[in-house]
Structure formats: structure tokens, C-alpha cells
Amino acid sequence: MRQLTNFETRDVETLLHPTTNLATHRVSGPLVLERGQGVHVYDTTGKRYIEGLAGLWCTGLGYGNQELIEAAADQMRKLSFTHLFGGRSHEPAIALAEKIKEISPAPTSKVFFTSSGSEANDSQIKLAWYYNNARGKPRKKKIIGRMRGYHGVTIASASLTGLPIFHTDFDLPMARVVHAEAPHHWRAGHPGETEEEFATRLAKNLEDLIHKEDPETIAAFIAEPVQGAGGVIIPPRTYFEKVQAVLTRHDIAFIADEVICGFARTGNWWGSQTFNIRPDTVTMAKAITSAYVPLGAITVSEPVYQALVDESKKLGVFAHGFTYSGHPVACAVANKTIEIYQRINIVRHVQTVSPVFMARMKTLKDHPLVGESRAIGLIGALELVKNKSSKESFDGRQGVGAKVVAFAQEEGLICRSVGGDSVAMCPPLVITADEINEAFDALTKALDRAAHWVEKDLGIKLGS
Numbered sequence: 001m002r003q004l005t006n007f008e009t010r011d012v013e014t015l016l017h018p019t020t021n022l023a024t025h026r027v028s029g030p031l032v033l034e035r036g037q038g039v040h041v042y043d044t045t046g047k048r049y050i051e052g053l054a055g056l057w058c059t060g061l062g063y064g065n066q067e068l069i070e071a072a073a074d075q076m077r078k079l080s081f082t083h084l085f086g087g088r089s090h091e092p093a094i095a096l097a098e099k100i101k102e103i104s105p106a107p108t109s110k111v112f113f114t115s116s117g118s119e120a121n122d123s124q125i126k127l128a129w130y131y132n133n134a135r136g137k138p139r140k141k142k143i144i145g146r147m148r149g150y151h152g153v154t155i156a157s158a159s160l161t162g163l164p165i166f167h168t169d170f171d172l173p174m175a176r177v178v179h180a181e182a183p184h185h186w187r188a189g190h191p192g193e194t195e196e197e198f199a200t201r202l203a204k205n206l207e208d209l210i211h212k213e214d215p216e217t218i219a220a221f222i223a224e225p226v227q228g229a230g231g232v233i234i235p236p237r238t239y240f241e242k243v244q245a246v247l248t249r250h251d252i253a254f255i256a257d258e259v260i261c262g263f264a265r266t267g268n269w270w271g272s273q274t275f276n277i278r279p280d281t282v283t284m285a286k287a288i289t290s291a292y293v294p295l296g297a298i299t300v301s302e303p304v305y306q307a308l309v310d311e312s313k314k315l316g317v318f319a320h321g322f323t324y325s326g327h328p329v330a331c332a333v334a335n336k337t338i339e340i341y342q343r344i345n346i347v348r349h350v351q352t353v354s355p356v357f358m359a360r361m362k363t364l365k366d367h368p369l370v371g372e373s374r375a376i377g378l379i380g381a382l383e384l385v386k387n388k389s390s391k392e393s394f395d396g397r398q399g400v401g402a403k404v405v406a407f408a409q410e411e412g413l414i415c416r417s418v419g420g421d422s423v424a425m426c427p428p429l430v431i432t433a434d435e436i437n438e439a440f441d442a443l444t445k446a447l448d449r450a451a452h453w454v455e456k457d458l459g460i461k462l463g464s
């Protein structure tokens with residue numbers, strides 16, 4: 001067993017790491033990163049890695065972008081902070097809201113800012129409740145999330161999340177949240193069932209669930225266009241069209257959680273465009289600032305806004321907001337980020353390099369460890385299995401996904417195991433074709449080493 005360095009020991013003795021196996025961490029210690037440039041990050045020993053997960057699906061423009069650094073510094077010099085409470089305002093927030101209104105895939109009248117995706121989804125729930133009280137529908141309060149969905153970790157957003165590990169022992173989910181099925185065709189499709197048939201079945205099951213719960217009690221449905229942390233689950237063909245029709249029939253709002261998919265990740269500005277979703281409202285965060293500073297946002301339609309106006313007139317104030325709702329530095333960086341995305345035509349860039357990414361992902365489907373390979377735009381995952389034909393998974397405690405990630409790290413690639421043993425790739429949007437190939441060369445070596453480890457150390461014969 002490796003001896004932790006002094007520095008690593010300081011980490012272990014001081015930090016409570018988010019979403020980490022705290023016991024293993026005490027033994028393995030941290031990966032301490034020191035700097036970044038382009039799509040690469042460097043650890044404290046100077047070792048270089050491709051950031052294959054764009055940090056946490058967020059560093060769209062990569063590292064060391066001077067324009068973003070200058071935008072933040074300029075704003076700090078000019079006005080480091082002012083808030084938006086009680087009608088106060090500032091130019092960067094106004095400009096950003098105007099820009100979001102222009103590009104939003106939902107009918108947008110106003111924009112509400114937060115500092116994270118979790119706060120943004122919390123705000124979605126509060127607004128849905130407030131709105132339905134305002135319009136005289138006090139029973140219409142439940143929110144439908146989906147299994148394998150990820151929407152954050154606050155009490156409310158973790159409740160929307162459909163991954164049991166985020167609920168167990170936290171006494172979640174809270175009341176008034178229900179979960180529909182995950183749209184995972186490869187895992188949950190019946191033998192011989194096409195993607196379209198599977199989508200029809202899921203939409204029917206959703207409608208059954210709505211009837212069971214009583215449509216008059218359901219305010220909204222929340223979905224990521226591509227489920228990210230749940231395993232990069234790409235919806236089956238026609239799924240969202242069919243789901244949308246069900247929701248419309250029952251006056252249930254569609255909240256598109258674009259926290260990962262927004263800003264070109266799937267090859268369009270929004271995942272909603274890629275999958276024919278017509279959301280009522282959108283949650284965004286992460287790549288909106290390329291993660292240089294924290295920022296989240298939700299869009300508000302005109303009818304909802306009008307109801308909020310009436311209600312705040314009645315109550316005296318619309319009593320919701322964070323100190324950092326519309327932080328000027330975050331807004332300035334977001335304005336610059338979007339300006340750069342538009343100037344360099346990030347959507348076209350993703351469409352240009354995506355075929356290389358998709359082709360390398362597809363090739364890995366033939367690897368003995370890989371059951372399914374899924375990808376779109378610049379996001380994908382390899383679902384690892386013991387047996388390719390029976391699709392039998394590994395026992396989660398064997399940590400096969402984590403092992404691939406560890407080997408990849410040694411080979412100079414940072415990636416992440418999500419949603420069971422699915423190894424996710426989601427590099428910075430500005431990655432080039434050569435860098436994609438560099439990343440996949442490392443990933444292929446990591447998979448080969450992991451397959452060898454599974455057979456030799458775990459004594460498991462991989463089945464084809």
C-alpha cells in the first residue's frame with residue numbers, strides 16, 4: 001500500500017469530500033490538481049491529464065481562457081458585488097437575462113439566477129408550488145422525476161434525483177416527489193422491443209402513474225434530455241415526443257434540466273432541440289460560465305411570471321432569492337462565455353468533432369468489458385458488464401468502473417464511473433479531433449488493463 005504524502009495527509013485530515021467513498025479515500029488519498037491549460041490539467045507532480053469529464057461536465061471552454069479571466073477581473077475591479085433583492089440591479093445580470101431570453105428553448109419572459117444547478121432545481125419546485133397556489137390550484141404540487149435522473153443534492157433537488165444512493169440514510173425522497181422509469185432501452189427494453197415501442201410503453205406507464213397519483217395533484221415533470229450522472233442514458237427515439245403529449249394532456253409543466261446538456265453538449269445549443277422537447281421552463285448551470293465561477297439559472301414564462309406578480313402584490317413580496325442570485329462576477333463571466341461560444345460557433349465545432357468521438361466510442365463496444373456504448377455530441381458512456389450477451393453487471397462492490405477510471409488516470413485521462421459501472425466521457429467542448437484520439441487511446445489501454453485485472457485478480461471469466 002502506498003504511503004500518503006504529507007500534502008495528501010493534510011487533505012485526508014481536513015476535507016469532507018463530496019460524493020466520495022470516504023473510507024477508501026482515507027487509504028488512496030486525493031488526486032491533487034494544480035493547474036490547467038486547454039483541455040489538460042496537471043497534478044502536483046507535473047503529470048498531465050486530458051480532462052475527459054470537463055471537470056464535472058462543466059468546463060466547456062477548457063482551462064486558462066484569458067478572456068474569461070479578464071471578464072471576471074474587470075467586473076471585480078468595477079463592482080465586485082451587488083445583489084438583486086428589493087429591486088436593485090446591475091448591467092451584467094440584465095445583459096445575461098436578455099441573452100438567455102434570446103437563446104432559451106422555452107418560452108421565456110424572465111430569468112431567475114442561482115449559484116448552482118441544485119439551487120436552480122429547488123427554485124423550480126418552489127416556483128411551481130407558488131404558481132399553483134397563485135392560480136388557485138393548491139393540490140397541484142407533486143413533481144415527477146425519473147429513475148437514474150440527477151438533479152442535485154439539496155433536500156428538494158436530491159428528492160428529484162432518481163439514484164438510491166442519494167436518498168439512502170438521508171431520509172429522502174421527500175413527500176410529493178414520484179419517479180417514473182429511466183429511458184434505458186438497452187437495459188430495460190423487452191427482448192425484440194424497438195426503441196419506438198419501448199418509448200410508447202414508457203409513455204403509457206407514465207400516464208398510468210399520473211392517473212394513479214391523480215393528474216390534479218401533479219405540477220411538473222423534470223427530465224435531463226440525456227441523463228448524465230445516472231449513466232449517460234440517451235433517450236430512445238420518439239420518447240420525449242410521446243412523454244410531452246402525455247404531459248400536455250394533463251396540464252403538467254415540462255422542466256428541462258439542461259445543466260449538462262445546455263450550451264452545445266449534444267451538438268445543438270440545447271438538449272431540448274436535439275430531442276424535440278418543448279419545455280415550459282429550463283434549468284441551466286455549469287457550462288454557462290464554463291465553470292470559471294458558479295452560476296445557475298431558470299427561465300420563467302410570461303403566464304407564470306404574471307401569477308408571481310399577482311401573488312407578490314397580495315403577499316407584499318416575492319420572498320425567494322439567494323444572496324448570490326445574479327452575482328455580477330458570475331454574470332459577467334457567463335456573458336463572456338456565451339459571447340465566445342457564439343463567436344467560435346461552438347455548436348458547429350461540436351458537430352465537426354463529434355463523429356470522431358462517436359466513432360471511437362462505437363469501436364469500444366467490441367471490447368470484452370463493454371456491454372453498451374452510447375454517445376451523442378460530445379457526451380458518452382461505456383456500460384461495463386461481466387457478460388456481453390446476458391448483460392450481467394458486476395457486483396458494484398468489486399469496483400470495476402472505479403478500476404477503469406484509476407487505470408485511465410495512470411494513462412493520463414480523467415474520466416468518471418457513473419450510474420453503476422458506466423465509464424463516462426464528456427470532454428471540454430473545445431477539444432480537437434487529435435485530443436479526442438489521445439483521450440481514447442488512453443481509455444482503450446485502461447480498459448485492456450482492467451479486463452486483465454478482472455480475469456486475473458477477481459478471477460472472473462468475461463463472457464462474450
Ligand SMILES: Cc1ncc(COP(=O)(O)O)c(C=O)c1O
Binds near residue numbers: 121150152257258285
Ligand atoms: C443534470 C443536473 N442537474 C443538476 C445538477 C446539480 O448541479 P450542482 O451540482 O451545480 O448543484 C447536476 C450536477 O451534476 C446535473 O448534472
